[in-house]
Amino acid sequence: GNSVTQMEGPVTLSEEAFLTINCTYTATGYPSLFWYVQYPGEGLQLLLKATKADDKGSNKGFEATYRKETTSFHLEKGSVQVSDSAVYFCALRSERSTGRRALTFGSGTRLQVQP
């Protein structure tokens, strides 16, 4: 079956530090990969996505590259801000998974950015 593994949190960084949140996956077929962000008291928002190998998703300074050879989709940002403090979820969706639109999520990584 499909699964997503994320690094344990919380990740605590100072403002302007470099961010990496690791994500690896197991999936049948050729999944699409996503990063979602959840701010306190809110639902999930799509941050970025990649639909095929070597694609790079990017948004708001965040980037992630779909690496099929290492089954990874690590999230990076060059300079984090306090406003980036949130929980980040890596997810995948595969045509062969349960429900064509059903997402399989990682456990989430809490990011805390200190001024």
Add this chain to the structure above:
Amino acid sequence: KAGVTQTPRYLIKTRGQQVTLSCSPISGHRSVSWYQQTPGQGLQFLFEYFSETQRNKGNFPGRFSGRQFSNSRSEMNVSTLELGDSALYLCASSLGTGGSATNEKLFFGSGTQLSVL
């Protein structure tokens, strides 16, 4: 354009009761999915509805059910509540038409926080 609206925002119930949660998708969206979020199990897919039909169901007991109305609004019901049903229940909507289903963007509501005492 209004986002996905979930009501109520908070709910407190006792064991054995039943509960109904509501989700209004973005106007024009025909697909609605439900997810359960708990600290222990993370985010798990419950079910998906499209055009009033359940298309897919996750690995949850029959106490969890749902439906979708002709206006695409959806409800989910949990009967005979257990303590372990305490969770944030998230609804997500998508267009549900055209393109690759795996690439379709999901829009999430803020969720209903259910506490079972």
